[in-house]
Amino acid sequence: MAQQSFPRTIEWIGGIDGFVRLIDQTRLPTELTYRDCHTVEDVWEAIRALRIRGAPAIGIAAAMGVLVGMHQHLGESQVHFVERFRTSAAHLRTSRPTAVNLFWALERMERCLDGAVRGDFSGERLLSRLLAEAQAIAEEDRRVCQAIGDHGAHLIRDGCGVLTHCNAGSLATTDYGTALAILYRAAEQGKRFQVYADETRPLLQGARLTTWELQQRGLDVTLICDNMAAQVMKEGRVQVAVVGADRIAANGDTANKIGTYGVAVLARAHGIPFYVAAPRSTFDMSLSNGSKIPIEQRDAREITHGFGKQTVPDGVKVYNPAFDVTPADLIEGLITEVGIIAPVKENTIRQAMAKERRC
Numbered sequence: 001m002a003q004q005s006f007p008r009t010i011e012w013i014g015g016i017d018g019f020v021r022l023i024d025q026t027r028l029p030t031e032l033t034y035r036d037c038h039t040v041e042d043v044w045e046a047i048r049a050l051r052i053r054g055a056p057a058i059g060i061a062a063a064m065g066v067l068v069g070m071h072q073h074l075g076e077s078q079v080h081f082v083e084r085f086r087t088s089a090a091h092l093r094t095s096r097p098t099a100v101n102l103f104w105a106l107e108r109m110e111r112c113l114d115g116a117v118r119g120d121f122s123g124e125r126l127l128s129r130l131l132a133e134a135q136a137i138a139e140e141d142r143r144v145c146q147a148i149g150d151h152g153a154h155l156i157r158d159g160c161g162v163l164t165h166c167n168a169g170s171l172a173t174t175d176y177g178t179a180l181a182i183l184y185r186a187a188e189q190g191k192r193f194q195v196y197a198d199e200t201r202p203l204l205q206g207a208r209l210t211t212w213e214l215q216q217r218g219l220d221v222t223l224i225c226d227n228m229a230a231q232v233m234k235e236g237r238v239q240v241a242v243v244g245a246d247r248i249a250a251n252g253d254t255a256n257k258i259g260t261y262g263v264a265v266l267a268r269a270h271g272i273p274f275y276v277a278a279p280r281s282t283f284d285m286s287l288s289n290g291s292k293i294p295i296e297q298r299d300a301r302e303i304t305h306g307f308g309k310q311t312v313p314d315g316v317k318v319y320n321p322a323f324d325v326t327p328a329d330l331i332e333g334l335i336t337e338v339g340i341i342a343p344v345k346e347n348t349i350r351q352a353m354a355k356e357r358r359c
Helices: 040-048 055-065 078-093 100-117 123-155 179-188 205-216 226-234 260-269 346-353
Strands: 010-013 019-023 034-037 161-164 194-198 221-224 240-243 247-249 254-257 274-277 323-326 333-336 339-341
Touching: 010 055, 010 123, 019 040, 019 055, 034 040, 040 055, 040 078, 055 078, 055 100, 055 123, 078 100, 100 123, 123 179, 123 240, 123 274, 123 333, 123 339, 161 179, 161 226, 179 205, 179 240, 179 274, 194 205, 194 226, 205 221, 221 226, 226 260, 240 260, 254 260, 260 274, 260 323, 333 346, 339 346
Parallel strands: 161 194, 161 240, 194 221, 240 274, 274 333
Antiparallel strands: 010 019, 019 034, 247 254, 254 323, 333 339
């Protein structure tokens, strides 16, 4: 896939005594601002406040975040060093409950730690090894996103309309994205198509982020309110829907940003194929189905006082789940770095999980 000029969503700056730099996505689309995180608490707050968001990017932030400030403890004993590391990892796990990549990345970093401390302990060598592991996670994500784009680009036909929900692009990963990687790859192949981006209430990730990055990359995008999707489909403007995911159960039930389930139902009603694009790290094979996926509940003020302006009378009760779960039978296929999983069933998913990755 050809290289694109696009701001780095997240990166590690410096050596073992460095820090995490990320785009503050709460400031987009009017300001492209970077936020430097020098403590674990800074990273926790960035994840919780959605300054960094998207399942793969959250995982990378956690992998790098657990290392921030650890150089200050190089003079401590091995026991104390490891204890501080695990305390930081446990704290980062509390930032957001639904995106499984967060937990996957921290578990991978802890396995790296366990392997490193079995030999002679050297704090600097250990930190260098852990930093290399975090950077490897980021680099693997870049290659995985490219592979997802390669496997899914043929689904985008020249002249078609594509609907997407929330943001599953460069801002949700290290590069290219998951759902949007498919669009970027199709555009690089010379295809012309129209993208319809749901605004994605209540925090408008589609309006603020997806339209911004599609515009930055030169794709033709039209913003619609969430409640316009049915009409746009009825008018024949959409031929395929592609979204990302935050966690996928063993049977293919998929958690994604609230409103995704409604898009899938509408797509089925209008005979439009609905695809989910995600890396294998987003699959949680320990959960038999989507009813077991933990759903994050967000602050009511995100709805009652969206972007600082009160729009709801005082005292009104609010229900604000951040995600919903789309049943597997509404999903045409799961687009991964090893190919498209279809039909979406547990046996086909397990076969894909066992494949060797070549990216």
